[in-house]
């Protein structure tokens with residue numbers, strides 16, 4: 001009788017561990033999965049994602065991140081347009097740059113030449129979204145500089161030995 005209970009307990013631990021490993025593997029896959037949208041995507045918030053290829057964040061996640069940044073800053077505005085673009089092929093842009101915000105077009109540009117990750121895209125978008133929210137709320141000077149404490153809601157890219165954090 002005791003043997004049956006012990007074997008049962010061992011089986012439960014083995015199955016539990018196997019399920020844990022599978023869940024971990026699925027999460028891992030999700031973290032490294034990339035997404036493409038051949039068509040422009042538009043959300044009610046105004047967030048627009050221009051056609052992009054092999055990016056780490058889903059459009060749904062980008063929309064969530066914007067809501068998080070709005071909450072964190074306490075500012076609201078119609079969402080920006082986001083474009084992943086090759087800086088090298090766009091002559092006017094500094095190829096060393098990771099991302100930038102253009103207030104005129106209410107547009108966030110992410111440099112698709114960079115070796116990005118899910119974390120890197122998240123960090124870059126948060127930072128540029130703070131620029132957008134400041135700019136759209138009459139704080140253009142604060143948006144141009146980085147002195148505003150609201151940049152704590154999006155400090156920007158965090159590199160380690162020149163490389164982005166993964167996933």
Ligand SMILES: [Zn+2]
Nearest residue numbers: 127128131146
């Ligand atoms: Zn900035």
